Amino acid sequence: MKFHRKVEPAAGGERSTAGLLQERFMRDPYNSGRGMAQESGKATSSRPFIRALPSAMAIVPVSMLFGVLAHRADWSMLEVLVVSVLGFTGSGQFAVLPLAEANAGFLTMLIICASINSRYLPIALTTTTRLPRRWWVRICAAHLLGDEAYATEKDGDTTKDTLIIRLTIFLFWVSAAVLGALMGKLIPGEWLSTDIHLGFPASVVLIYLSVSQIKRRVAGGYRLLPLMVAACLLVVGAFHQWLGATFFWMPSVIMTAILLEQWKKHE
Amino acid sequence: MNSSSIITAIAALCLTSLLVRVLPVICDFQFSPRLLRWMETTLPIAVFLNFIVYLVLQEAQIALGPALVALVITATLAYLNLGGLFVGMLGGCVSYYLLTAW
Known part of the structure; x- marks a missing residue:
């Protein structure tokens, strides 16, 4: 991936900034706007929005599915809206649906949700420098952190960029959940096929962003890269197999980080 | 309810x-500067590697063959940076839904 592509002048000077951004984004979603801020001040707010757009669109089917399922489980539109705003976590939201239906206790729900979302602990720690200083904006920005936003953000992002990325994905998520609940209300149950896996686009986007991020972050830093990646993937796979999809996150992330550190040291 | x-x-x-x-x-x-640097450089790589394994294993439980093919296509497109995120997403999703329908 060419991350420090030289900025070429627009042919004839007639192409719009948006067109340039779009073209550059299609080539390189991460650094599509690097250097653009100097070219045009107006571009700075649209750049992170455009970067976040594919991820935001990819999570729409997942969130709509949540809305439909919540409606089927007798959640009102307002409850779907509130849970999407206050409990903004994809997997956590899906997990509480059957738990609420079974009248599970608060502590049970909390332990399960915290276990599923424990990956956010290290993620949140690594993004603190990008967040606003004012405490209440900082809290809101921290709450808006999601997997897709984390994978879209990059180290050089400003606070404003970070907020735009997180807010874009968050608003798409909340709107799609409410729309899903509305669809669940309007569409007969038998019309909704359960054979189509609506969550796949979100997985595809996360895989794409993860591979791009890893490629960018390991560039020049490690030797025997394929071997190192294979070793890490094996370790993660072993933890996943051993502790299961809910509880493997924290130990696995820490062990992988230690392995990466040791690998670098031995080089 | x-x-x-x-x-x-x-x-x-x-x-x-x-x-x-x-x-x-x-x-x-x-945090000490060393730990801070570790959190900014090594930890994110570890998180993304965990994402990949988690997603592959979760999707493999639903449709093993189509998921593996589609995610390998997506990862390859991402690695080679062919066409950007839209093309990567399109390649992965089209191959997955075609293979599951077939």
């Missing part, structure tokens, strides 16, 4: 968010 269990669920999710996302950010942890 009674609405108190829904309110309980919302409260549990909200508290989860406070614990795992907000707390690490508002607490003024004094």
Whole structure:
């Protein structure tokens, strides 16, 4: 991936900034706007929005599915809206649906949700420098952190960029959940096929962003890269197999980080 | 379903968010420069590697063959940076849904 592509002048000077951004984004979603801020001040707010757009669109089917399922489980539109705003976590939201239906206790729900979302602990720690200083904006920005936003953000992002990325994905998520609940209300149950896996686009986007991020972050830093990646993937796979999809996150992330550190040291 | 269990669920999710996302950010942890650098460079790579394994294994449980083919196509497009995110997403999704339909 060419991350420090030289900025070429627009042919004839007639192409719009948006067109340039779009073209550059299609080539390189991460650094599509690097250097653009100097070219045009107006571009700075649209750049992170455009970067976040594919991820935001990819999570729409997942969130709509949540809305439909919540409606089927007798959640009102307002409850779907509130849970999407206050409990903004994809997997956590899906997990509480059957738990609420079974009248599970608060502590049970909390332990399960915290276990599923424990990956956010290290993620949140690594993004603190990008967040606003004012405490209440900082809290809101921290709450808006999601997997897709984390994978879209990059180290050089400003606070404003970070907020735009997180807010874009968050608003798409909340709107799609409410729309899903509305669809669940309007569409007969038998019309909704359960054979189509609506969550796949979100997985595809996360895989794409993860591979791009890893490629960018390991560039020049490690030797025997394929071997190192294979070793890490094996370790993660072993933890996943051993502790299961809910509880493997924290130990696995820490062990992988230690392995990466040791690998670098031995080089 | 009674609405108190829904309110309980919302409260549990909200508290989860406070614990795992907000707390690490508002607490003024004094990390050493070495640990800070480790958190900014090595830790994200570890997180993304975990994402990949988690997603592949989760999707493989639903449709092993189509998921593996589609995710390998996506990963290859991402690695080679062919066409950007839209093309990567399109390649992965089209191949997956065609293979599952077939």
